[in-house]
Amino acid sequence: MTKTVLDLVVNGESRSFAVEGHRSLLDALREEAGLTGTKKGCDVGDCGACTVILDGKPINACMILAVEAQGAQITTIEGLQASPDDLHPLQQAFMEHGASQCGFCTPGILIMAKHLLESNPLPTDEEIRFGLSGNICRCTGYTKIFDAIRTAGKRMAETGMALPATKVEA
Template sequence: MKKLHVSCRINGEERDFEVAPNRSLLDALRSEIGLTGTKKGCDVGECGSCTILLNGQPTNACLVLAAEAQGAEITTVEGLQGQDGLLHPLQECFMQCGAAQCGFCTPGILIAAKALLDANPNPTEDDIRFAIAGNICRCTGYTKIVDAIAAASPLVREGSAS
C-alpha cells in the first residue's frame, strides 16, 4: 500500500511523516510521531481518551484519518506543558486535587478542559461537566476532575497558561 506524506504542526513543531491511507491520526501520533500520551481506549469515538485539539477543536483522534491532518494544527497532552518546562495550570490542579486515578482518561480530559477554558475562561460547573461529557472515567465520580478544572480556571484567566 502506498504511503501518504503528511505535514502538520504538532505541539507547536512542524512535523512530517508517512502513513498508510487508512491509518488513524491516533495511531500515527502514537507510532509514527512517538507521542504516546494520547491514549487508545475504545478506538470508535466513545470514550474520549484519545481527545486532541485539531485546529483548536477537541477531536477524537481515533475517528480522524492521519492524512486529514495535512496542514493542521494539533495539540496533544504533551503540548500542554510550557516550553519553560512548567506544567499547564490544568495539569497542576489535577495533581493538587487528586483528579487522576489510573490516569488512562486523564490526557483526553485535560485536552477537553483546555478547549473549554480557551473558549470560556470562567465556566460554571455545568459548563465543565458538559465539556467533559465525551470523556469516560471508569475510576471516579468526576467530582475531583470537575474541582480541578474549576481550580485551574482563575489561573488560566490570569494568563498563567500558554
C-alpha cells in the same frame, strides 16, 4: 502498501512522516510521531481518551484518518506544558486535587478542559459537564476533576491564559 507523507504542525513543531491511507490520526500520532500520551481507549469515538485539538477544535483522533489532517495544527497532551518544570495550570490543579486515579482518561480530559477554559475560564458545573460530555472516566467519579478544572480556570483567568469571563445581559 502506498504511504502518504503527512505534513503537520504538532505542538508547535513542524512534523512530517509517512502513513498508510487507512491509519487513524491517533495511530499516526502514537506510532509514527512517537507521541504516546494520547491514549487509545475504545477506538470507536466513545471514550474521549484520544482527544486532541485539531485546528482549534477538540476531536477524537481515533475517528479521523491521518491523511485527513494533512497541513493541520494539532495539540496533544505533550504540548500542554512548556517543560517538565513548567506545568500547565490544569496539570498542576489535577495533581493538587487528586483528579486522576489510573490516569488513562486524563490526557483526553486535560485537552478537552484546556479547550473549554481558554474560552470560558470560569465555567459552571453544568458547562464543565457539557464540555466533558465525550470524555469518560471510570475511576474518579468526576468531583475531583470538576474541582481541578475550576481551580485551573481561575488561575488561567488571573494569568491571562484564557479570555476574560463575560456575562451576557438580557
